Amino acid sequence: QVQLVESGGGLVQPGGSLRLSCAASGFTFSNYQMTWVRQAPGKGLEWVSTINSGGGSTYYTDSVKGRFTVSRDNAKNTLYLQMNSLKPEDTDVYYCGKDYLNISRGERGQRTQVTVSS
Numbered sequence: 110q111v112q113l114v115e116s117g118g119g120l121v122q123p124g125g126s127l128r129l130s131c132a133a134s135g136f137t138f139s140n141y142q143m144t145w146v147r148q149a150p151g152k153g154l155e156w157v158s159t160i161n162s163g164g165g166s167t168y169y170t171d172s173v174k175g176r177f178t179v180s181r182d183n184a185k186n187t188l189y190l191q192m193n194s195l196k197p198e199d200t201d202v203y204y205c206g207k208d209y210l211n212i213s214r215g216e217r218g219q220r221t222q223v224t225v226s227s
Contacts, residue, residue: 143205144158149201164183199225200226
């Protein structure tokens with residue numbers, strides 16, 4: 110059974126940083142690309158970033174390029190999202206999962222809340 114546990118969210122001022130973590134279990138983590146998505150209240154899921162299984166290729170939505178960095182530690186079965194230069198529009202709940210489709214179908218953790226406010 111796939112289990113995903115996101116953590117690291119919180120309240121931060123504009124320009125600040127947070128590091129999200131996603132602990133994975135129940136599948137062979139190192140075999141899968143992994144993805145972060147976010148969701149604002151009352152809105153749909155927004156894809157944020159994807160990293161391939163080996164960690165050598167990363168992809169970002171335009172609004173976070175240059176500010177967010179996705180990484181993974183396959184030895185620890187953990188996915189990360191380093192978020193720098195945070196903006197109020199980054200305020201959302203963040204989910205991790207294998208890919209957007211699986212996340213949208215419910216294969217995701219309990220989420221972690223990121224709030225960027227002064």
